[in-house]
Amino acid sequence: MVAVPADGGGHPVGARAARRGLRVERQPARRPDRRRAGPGVPGGRRAGHARALLRLPLAHDADRRAHRLPRRRAAGRARRPERRGPPGGSRGRRRGVPVPAACLQAPLRRPRVQGLTDPAPRRMQLTGLHHVTLICADLERTSAFYRDLLGLALVRETTNDDDPDARHFWFGDADGSPGTLVSFLEYPQLDEGHVGRGSTHHLALAVDSVEELGAWRDYLRHHGHDCTDVMDRGGFHSLYLRDPDGHILEIASRTH
Template sequence: MSEPSSVPPPGERRMRLRGLHHVTAIVADLERTTAFYRDVLGLALTDEGDNDDDPGTRHFWFGDAAATPGTLVSFLEYPQMAEATDGRGGVHHFAFQVGSADEQLAWRDYLRDRGVPCSEIFERGRFRSIYFRDPDGNLLEIATA
């Protein structure tokens, strides 16, 4: 298998994805979601209101205090929806990044101290991971850089 090239083949368009802007998940209760993502994980609640595509559906955004794309996670509230099942077309998990193995270990202990079940540290080669779930069952990862 050859190494990926950062140079596009001749004649191809020079469009480029620059990274993730945000991830959106569906939850049952935005107050419970806020208590977890803001109060436990420490993300800023950067915007709250109705969803532009589905007026009447509450939509909250979390990220850094400046709402910088790439830090954003948003949630749509649909309390009447059935729980998701795993399968093709679904999202398995989303990952947050920390700066060091020590910080990751501190997060694991912090989460456990707050009653959030959290995995042991998994060595991934290029990075390390811990896993836990939010109140709606979304699988989250904290990965080292």
């Protein structure tokens, strides 16, 4: 109980306070907390029980005997003799049938690569380019450029083996040697090509020396064909120009 005066002051309860005219108010009695404390809750009946701490590592050592946890082997206790299988170990038997252990281990061998580790002579060998085939719109105009201007020989005039309606011209050296051949298929109805993946960037033709490139530059410009200056490309020198259909041509020296 708490004595509360009329003006709001507080004094202890007793006979003296009652004689002074203090009003006494009773506080509601506290009900006992009947909630049962569970395992691990301080103050609960089962808080100190070892089962509440079984998940803690220290509880295993403290309560090992109470819960029959496995003990360490006594120092003086002899170990049971180990069983020994047949000679060669368990790998030497398979379903009761003796198998040599060496047969169960496959030898580690590298796969043989044809042409790299085989001492036998190779029967296949790429020796270089045979020819390059391009598409043009007018074979007469193409012939005037590659034969009359650049000096290549018109080796063969034929039709496309896969499309007999399309003409097919071959240019190269006088003998038509593989590696010097450039052929053209005539398709005037096709659209102009676009640079992209799968397209060809340029075609390079060879000359013997760097000094000859200067002569080619002057010759092409004299006949009205634009070309670049002679450029150092690292291992060789070259210049660039375009043919009538827009193909990029490079004239490169064989030596630096």
